[in-house]
Structures are given as structure tokens and as C-alpha cells.
Amino acid sequence: MASAWIALDDDGFILESSSLHLPSCFPSALRSEIYAVLLGLNALSHDSSIFIYTDCSHLISLWTRFVDSPFSPKLLREPNHLLWLSIRQLIMDHNLTVDLNKVPAHADDIYNIQADSLAKDAHLSLQPTVSPLAFCYAPCLLTFNSLPIDMNIRHFFRSIADARALLSFCSLARFTALGSPSLFDWAGIYFCLSQIKGFASHKDGRPEFWIFRIKLLLDMLPTLTTLQQRKPYLYSSDWLCPQCNSAPEDLNHLWTCPYILPDLNPCLTHRSEIIKFRDSCLSSFLSLKPLDITFQTKFSALDCWNYESPSPSCLWLTRGLLPVHLTTFLNQHFPFSVIYKYISSLLNDFQVALYGEIWLCRNVLFHAWEESQGISTASKLRGPSINSSSIAISPQNHNSSLATVSQDSWISWISSSIIRVDYGSHTWIFCAA
Template identity: 25%
Template sequence: MDIRPNCVLANQTNHLNIFHVHKCASREHKFFSTSMKQLRYKKYFVGTKPQLTLNHVAYNIFLQRAGISTSLVTPNTSILPINPISLNNPLQIIDASLICNDMIKSDLKIISTNFANYQNFHFYTDGSVKALGQQGCKSGFGWIQVSNDAPKLTFSGSTVFFPSSYKSESMALLTAIITLPYQGTAIISTDSANCIHTFNQRINTPVISPRRKLKQNNYLIWDLIFWIIHNMKLSISLQKVKAHSNDIYNDRADALANIGSFSDQPIIVNYRFFTQTSLGYIGWNNIYVVDRNVRKWADNPVQATIFNSLVNNTSLKPIHEFISNGSIDWSFTRLWIHHNPTESPTNNRLSIVKGTKIKKSNFIYPTADILQRNYPKLYPKGVIKCVECKRRDDTATHVCLCNSHIEDINRILCIHKTKLGALLMAQSNSFTFDLSDRINKSLFTCIEIDDTTSHSMIPRSLPGLLLLYNLIPTELTYLFYNYIGDKKTRESLFLKYTDDLIRDLNHVTWTKRLRSFKKWEKSLNITRKDKRYYRQRFRNRHNQDISDQQIITCTTTHSERNYSGVKYRLPYEKSLLTFNSSAHIRWTSSNFLHSGSWESHRDELQFNIIDSSFINDVWCSLGC
């Protein structure tokens, strides 16, 4: 039977479904300005979610309020424990829902037994994270019961995997709620606005789809919190307390959280406690569930894998020493390459700009050696010298080391050294007495090239030359990190400054070289049309001169091209340099274990935040 409405009725109601819209100054709002003017709409709103999603949410709320039962709606009561237990027995819930040492479970059971004959409680909870992102990261939590109508007891503990202050605060709420008796009432005071927002959002939303739950950080903890509230018939309210405000109870909870962070017996949620229809959990490295938005988190292993493949490419041999020593800030490099200097999100100019950045950063920009490889019939055989200095081979690496460019590069770096000092001086709130010395000792040192300098590798002592290839040296980002605290401001100023610096460097190097090279091509009657129709022109011609190419008689692979029935292997291919093919697993584990970015732990070989015995105990408890 189709229960969907066949018509739409509009009437005033006190029950509204609130949805968010973009600000009028946002790019999303301005995107529709032209079409809205054509339709003569003076005022319009652009939702942050698609219309189909809003329609679906509104329809589910209608079904919920109308009391219509349908299989499309998944109420909270569908979350049931996998093992049959008493739904109002906190002792059995503690046993089945938590994975931790038996002594910790015993402590929680004793507290729950002491609370059994009372109904009104008031908790102060707090969380603590130490050395976030480092191998010594500690995530602890604690709470204290302060109501005179119940025993004044305390508890503290620690947790692992994706540590954060939000997770620590959430675990403090969970361990307090799990000890409450059936139909108990509790006021929980916390200084975490994030926890209060999540709690109110889940309480006030009639229907939450599994898809939306799986996008929430620490969804296992919050699923268990609301399962306990629903099945134990609890009345819970959260109130905000200001952190470090000399509140005696909040300070005591903070001290308990600090004590808990030193515990070597962590507590985690047993994800097998729930039976979820058509839901699957994603695990990492056979350790534990990724209880957050998997789509966003998957960017960590994906980017680590891409980076591992990138550094094992022989085309990056000129900067191999910089990669090995961690002298390139890959996060800011990615930010710069993805930077859009145009007003439109997609256009031809943006494609050209990004394509040029990628080619230069991978040292595959069409210099003479690349063009000679791609168009052997157009360019003369043998080594093609630089058209400006006439001394070295014309390669991508030579552009930054060419003697005809060094003087201009030093002049540009000197100008922007002064600009950087003024920028950081104006933005910094800390001491800046040593700023000038730090800038002078960084990448802005004078560049000197002699005849003994190799032009196949970029010298390790000249990190400023990396900017010519759209690679951001750590010596530059170090200054921005130290003198600009706000992330949004730091990235905005960095992009503006880097845009000016690299544009000026390109003008005296790549652009200058391109003009000279075009004149040289013109002297050989090589035009853009010749390169554009090269494949079509020589496709059916037999290549007589193949002595400098390797003939392949086996089956064609991805790194081979076929011209005139003869197969040739490209003169470049991937080969292992330093990093092994599974290094991305180790890099991503740093994010899983202590929330560190994989870039910051690229050179770490061990992760000792937890011992292997706990991991084994986890999987033994899960029956794996």
C-alpha cells in the first residue's frame, strides 16, 4: 500500500523542521545569482544540503509524528545487544558493552551497586588529552558525583584510538551514565560544548538514519549512551560549566581526568554489543573500528598511498634528498597546488594553472629532453643544450640552476624576504626580536652556483629553489607556524604571499626560458600545429630510426606505446628508492593510534602508545 501523500497542503504549525542555509556572501549563494535574477526572485536561500535530502528528512519526520509504521524508518529501539541480557540491569550492560580489564569492570559494577537505591544524581565530568598527535599521546577522563542525595563517588580511566578531547569527554559521559539505576535522573555538568551540542542534537531529532550516524565522530560511544538512556528509562540533562573557572567540582573532575590519562588499562566500546541491520563497520589493520566518517577519514590512507607511489617515482630523483630528510611540507604543497586563483570553481584557465603546477612539481614539464622523447621526429637527435646559457642540458632541473637565472632569483628572494618580515611582524602576537635572524638563516640565503654543481640534482643547501617547482619547503612554513597561530589566517596569508613570490620567480625563470625556447623552435620551423597533429601524421609511417629505442616483442603493458606496429618502452618507469610499498600502513596508523597526521610521522618506525597484549585482548573479547 502506497502511504505517500498524493497532494500537498500548506498550513501554519508550531512544529518546524529547521535546516541550515548558506550565507548571502558565500560562493554557493552567489552561484545562483544570475539564474535567480532571470526568474525575478529578489530573495532566495541556498540550503547546505540537497533538496532531495531535505525532502527525505521532512517526510520521515511526518511519518514519525503521524505515528505511521514503515520499514523505511529505523527507530532507536532497533539497536539491540547481540547477546540476550536484561535491558534494565546495569551490571550486565557493563559486562557486555565495554572492553577493558576485569578490574575496571569490577570498579564500575561496585559504583553501580552503590547507586542502585538512589534516583537523583549530579555529575561533573571532564576529559584530558596530553601530547596529541605524538607517540606519547594520553587520553584520559574522569567524573565525580556531587549530589547529596546519592553517594559521592569518583571514577577515572583512559581510552585509545583516535584520541581527542571530544572523545575523552564523551567517554566520561558514558561511564557516568552506565552506572545509573533504572529510571534514574541525572544532571551532568561538563565544559565540552561539543558534547552538549551532540547530545541535544540526538535528543531533539526524531529520526536519525544509520547513514547520518556513521558520519558522526565516536558514534559507537554515542550509540551506547542513547541505547542506555532509552532502555534504562533515564532522564539526563547536560549543562555547561566554564572551564578553569575555579569551580571546585569541575577542577576535581579535571584532576581525575589527568590521573586517568596515565592509566595503562584503556576502555573502549564493544561494537559487537549492537545488532545493526544492513550496517557494516570499517576496521583498520585488524585493530579496531573506525568510528567516524569513513569517507573523510579514508583520505589519510589514500593520500599516504599516493605519496608512497609518488616518492618511488624516478622522475623525482632531483629532490630525493629533500624527500628523505623531510624538507618538503607536503600539506602546504597540496594546499598550494589546489589553490584556485580565479573566481570560478571550474574554467579553462584553472585547468591550465593546476596542470602546470603538477607538471613542474613532478619534473615532467615539457623541457627539451621531454619534448625530444615525445616528438622524436620533430626535434634534432642528440643532447639539446639550454638555449640561454648554451652550456648545460635543457632539463627541468637545470631551469633553477641556470647561470642566466641566478641573479634574478636572488633579487626576487631578497625583495620577498623583506615582505615576509613585514607580514609576520604585523600578524605575530609573540616576541619577534629574532624574526630577522630566522628569515636570514632560512631559504632566503644567497644562491651561488659554480661549474662543479651538478645539474641533475637540486642542492640540499638551497631549499628556496623548490619554490620554482611549486614545492613548499618546511623552512618557509616553519615561520608561518611559529608567528601566526590561527590556522585560517595562516593559510590565507600563506597562499597570498606564496602566490606573489612564485609568480615573480616564474617570470624571471620559466617565462624567460619559454620565450627563448620558442624562438629556437621557430628557427627549426617547429610549430604548435606540428606537435598537435604529430600522432596523426606519423601513425602510419614506419619508423626507420629505432636504434635509440628498446624494441619490445612481448605483450603490451601499461608503460608501452605502439607506433607503426613496433612497441617501445617509455624511458621512465617507477622503481623503489627508499620507501617500501606498505609504508602507507605505518604512516596511517599514526593517525589511528594518536591522531597524528601521517606526514608528521612519516619517518617513525614504531608506535608504542599501546602494547600488543591489549590488542590481543580486544579481539579475544570480540571472539575473533
Template identity: 25%
Template sequence: MFSSFQRSSAERRVRLPYYVLWMAISICIQDLQINCQFHTVPDMAADAYLSRCLTLSGLLNADDPTPSFITLLKFPSLQRLSINLLCNGIPLTMDPVHFWRDFSDMHEFFRLLNLSRFIPLRSSYSWIDWRLTFDLIKDTLYHRLDVSRISASYRFRLQLWFDELPLMSRLRFRYPGLYADDSLCPNCGIFMETLEHFFTCLPDSLSIIDHASPPVSTRTKLIDLLDQFVRRLAKKASASPKARLDFNSLLLQLQSLPTIGLASLRNYSDHLTFTGLWFLRGFIPRDLSSLIMSSSGLSRRDSSNIIIRYFLKLHREIYHQLWRPRCKMKSLKDKAMDVTPALLRTIKSSDFTNFRYDTSPVNFFSTNESLSPLQVFEWSSLGIFWTHSAVIRGTNWLNNLSDFLKSRTVLVRFKVLAYWIVG
């Protein structure tokens, strides 16, 4: 499959399934100067790794559609071949069973990125550290076994990662009878509240009416939080015994990284774009991980742990200092409009009862049509069912996640999938 991708033209590559996955692997091979090729194994039974791989056939779950290693070996172009490269450029020197499970999870992860909501990433695949991003979302999902009690801050992180925050620009479609004519930011009351505006909102102090609940200078606070984030990274990396840069030199480079967006935020104006949006959603840029690893002299694993630790801290601070105050302003706005939680629940229940699914056949990998946001349940209850189902059934959590997002992104064929659809 990957060999076929390498032989394809640029025009044909973008039409292949899992285009982003193959491009990520290709970039790793080029950057690390790895001579990646498939090696024929003359005697499969005598090969220690492939013999171990045969045990995979007895470990598969009927509910897990991920192809087995046996299936791969029987594929015409890959018969009796072994894969010797993982997505992060590390050769196959580990237990093949562990390797294949990890590779299958990564495969499912990149299936999600074929959905229409992630199309903008197709032009930016090379600047994302996919391995670190993958580890970050796994940490978000499985921070505890009892996922039914997921905290509000973790739920916020999932909503942000999948661009599902209940912002006014979304609620106007979710509740057309309540917010159709008012999608303005509850903080400033001037601009439409999109995700970028949420991070860059800077209310005019002269327009403050209610001094008991003054608006939050989101942009100013976010600049402070991002500055604290890069300072923590610089301090930790420069304190390494193998550090190649001092604190000030490393801090200057971190502050100037366009993918983090600190410089972009400081010079932000209405005609500019905030460049750190994908980073704040949880897509870690490669230049950040490369800079920390090269400047600190630490291994990739240790550098990744440092980045993940401080990034999760950054997300917690954004939740408490930016998102919760915004939700308070939204609550005051609802109260002034006589919109109560009971009214929202009533509307959603009614819409869910009357909703009818499209019955036309759907190809999940070729369609880019998106559903309008559905009025079913608050996203605050989301992520619980499919992750909890994965724990109970012992199935692959990414399969459940993939099924859920398909129902959000494409037209669903069967009504039996109704419990996957959430708004």
C-alpha cells in the same frame, strides 16, 4: 600493515609497498613522541566511532579501488581494530568517515611517490612536510570546478611538480627529428637546458647577439624572488601577537635554510648543486613549516595557510618573470629553425598514430623502468582529462592522477589506456 613495517629490518622496509608513507608516519610518531598503538575494540557495535565507520560500506564507489574501512577491519592482523593516528600526527578525534576519506586520499598520494621519477625522495622523506605538500597539490588541482579551463600558470605548476616542463632536454627525445642535435638552453645557448639549469641560467652579457630580445638573468631574478618570499614570510610571522622572534632574526634563519636554496643560489657554480630544486617544485620542507610555526606562535593550520599563500605567489612570479620570457626565447629559436606550431602538431599526430604499446605484463609497484617521452600531445593539454573525468564521474581525483602517471612512468599493457598516454 604499519605494525609489520615497524617490526621489519631497514633492508626489508625499503622493499615494502608505500615505503615513503610508512616512513613519514614513523617520523611523525618519533618527533611528536606519540605512543601509537592499535587498540582492540571489544564490542564494535557499542563503539560510536566504529559504528559511524560502518556507514562507509554504503558510500564506496565501484570505480574507486581504495580499500574500505570494512576491508581493513577484516584484515587478519588488524581485525576489530581502529586506527587512531593520521599522517600529520593528529589522533582520530574527528568524524571517522571524514578521517578515512582523508587517509585514503593521502594513501593514494603516497602511491604516486612509489613511481620511479620520485625515487630521489626516498632518501629525503624526513625533511618534507608531507601534509602541507599534499594540501598544496590539492589546491593546485581543484582551484576551480571547471578544470577544463585551467589557467596557464596552474598548468605550469603541475608541470613543475611532476617534472614535466617541456625543456629542451626533454624535447630532444619528444621531437628527435627537430631537436635531436640541439638541446641547448634557448636563453644562453651554451648549456643543455635541464630543470636545474633553467633556475640557475646566467647568460654572459658579452655573448648577447640579439639586443632586441636579450636573454634573462634567471639566477639573479630567482634570487630576488626567493628573497622577497622569505621577507614576506618573516614579516607575516613576526607580526603575530605570539611571535617569539623579531623580523630580522627570523629573516636571517629563513635565508640560511638550505632546503629553500637561497644561500645555495647566491654561491652557485658549475660544480655545485642547487639545493632548492625540490622546494621550487612544490615539496615543502619540514624545517620551513616548523620554523614559521615555532617563531610565530601560530597554530599549524594558520602557519600552513601563510606558507601556502606566499608559495603560490612565488610560483606565479616565477611563471611570469622566468618561464614566459624563456618560452619567448624558445619561440624565437623555433622561428629561426622554421619550426612552426603546425609542424609540431603534425609530427605529434603522426607519432601517436604509429605508436604501439608493449603487451608484456607489468607490476606497477615493482618496476622502475621508464618510458621514453612519447610524441602525442603537448603537456599544455595535460591534467585536463583526468581531473575533468574525476569531477564528472565523482571519483577520487588522486586515482585518476595515479593512473595518468603510471602510464607516463611504466610500460602500459592495454591499448585501451591510450587516451591516458600523453607526451
């Protein structure tokens, strides 16, 4: 970020000019304009009267609010309030008379063009950046890590608290067990979390999908493996997936379970939704600007779209953990703000499909299996006891699964125990019990 100003006498001759490479904290075009005014005022002698010409109408409107008007504490809530306070202090201390005038932007004004050129040269030069505190004349100055806080103080402290919370969040053992935190784009993950909009279920208005997304991210969904850890007196540790009876039912198994019904195949459904997610991302980004076939080929070849195995990064993405290689690749063509905006929306749609097409269906079947094992709602609410412990280790129930149960015996139960709900383009089933 850079700033520049030119001083003219009454006859239009250039008396002095200056340009400066500015601190990059809180960068903005408006901040550069305000800095130029502040630096110009600082070069004036006492009791001077000047006319300032600028092509920034926003600067003039804010000048009217923050300089020409009496001081108001509301100024402290505004961005760049330290610069405005410094300008007020300079005008008062040096007894300056200042009048701002608007010049048309891009109107071939020779002095405006020269000032812009000076600022660009300063931005590209290797001159040292001055300290952010060098031109602060505000009577009261708050700093953080030796940097002035030039924004709404409450918002600043909130952002610090959010940053610390995010640092603690990404350091959780459930994430570090997957690998280095650098494997994930935590800024993107935070953005996606902040965009979650829960919708109400048919029954009691709870945001069921919001809860699903959070538990999916944290690996807290009540899979059989999780229940075996929480309630070992009800769920035997050697029980396998109730649907396929071929592997433990953990979070990743939800998307790779080979259990097959005419309208239910978790593995194929997950693959189909990953492909749809990938193609939707590709279409969305290609709609922003034309990119050659190389971009499409490389994007589709990213490891996070490898649904065959599936790859670890594909399973991370399913959970809502954005792999850094995905956003880094897209950042070669798009800013992160655009990437997060589109990825967040499409990730939501992807997980909506997983919720309706896999998770809710699995819950219905899992509930049927629990009843076949004698695990009732009442037994879940009770603590461990001799009677309840016998449920989990009963030889009669051991290794029982839906894969070995006659379809007629539980399809009739499903038909009487669920209702259908339409949500957009999705039709979902909900357990009514």
C-alpha cells in the same frame, strides 16, 4: 586526552569519582566531555535517575539532537557518532532517566573545578590507555586496523584513498631520484596542492598557471631537454639552451640561465624572487607573535634560501617541494596548520612571479628560436619522418641560439606576436601565436 566525572548524592556529598586516560584517536575537547558522560552512565545501576551538570553547551545541544530525539541515519555522518549511539544504547538497556544542566564555565564551581583537575591529572599520569573499543556499546561497529571508525564513513574512506594516493605520489621516481622522501614535508606539499586556484588565460579560459604549477612540481615543463627526449627527430640531443647556448636547458637551468637582456635575466630574477619569498615568510610569521633576532637569523640562514648556487633545497622549494627542514624549524614556534596556511599562499605568489617574469618570457624567446630552426607547429604535430629528422641534424641550424642572433631580427617578431596582460601587480607577456 583524558576524561573525568564526579557523582554526588542529593545532599551534595561525593559518592564516587573517576578519571581515565582516553585513546588519542580523533582527539577533541567535546569528545572528552562525551566520554565523561558515557563513563558516568556506565557506572549507574539499572532504573537510575540522574542530573548531569556540565559547562559544555555544545554537549547539551548535541544531546538534544542525538539522544532526546528519535534515531536518524544522519547521526552516522556525524563525528563521535559511536559514542552517541553507545549512550543511546546504555540509556535504553539500563532504563535510565537523564537530565542535562548547564553550569557556567570558569565560575569557580567547586565540583566543576574538581572534575577538571581530575581530568588533567589523568592526562599527565602514566596509567595505561584503555582500548578504544572498551566503551563502545553501539549495535553496529566498523573498525579499521582494530580502531573504531567514529567519523563520517564516506569521509573516512576518502581520507584513506587520499593517503594511499599521496603515498604513491611521493614514491614516484621523479621524486625519489632527488633523495629520500623524508627530505620533503609531504603533508605540507599536499596542502599546497589542495589550495591551488588556477586562473584563466586571456585566450581560451584554460587555467594556465594551474597547469604550470603542476608541471613545475612534476618536472614536466617543456624545456629543451624534455623536448629532446620526447621528439628527438625535431630537437637534436646536442643542442644547448637557446638563450645562452652554454648549458642544457633543463628545469633547474630555467632559474640559473645567464642570458641577459635589459628587462630579462632569469638568474637575477629568480634570486630576487627567492629573497622576496623569504622576506614575506619572515614578515608573516613575525606578525603572528614577537620572536627575537635569533629566529630571524636562523630562518634566513636555512639552506632552502641559498640562492647563490642555488642549493638543491632552494631548487626543490622553487618547484613546490617543501623541504622538511623549513617546516620543522617553523614548527618550533608555530603549529603545522598555521605554517602550511601561510607558506601555501606565499608559495603561490612566488610561483606566480616565476610564471610571469621567467617562464612566459622564455616561451616567447623559445618560440622565436624554434622558428629560426624551421620547427613549426605543423612539424610538432607530425610524427617522425625523414624530412623532419633532417631538421634536427642540419649543420646549418646546429648550435644556433638567441645568444648569437641579432636582437633586431627577433625583437621585431616579439613585438608583433605578443600582447601584454595585467594580473594584480604583475604585467605579463603572452604569445599570441
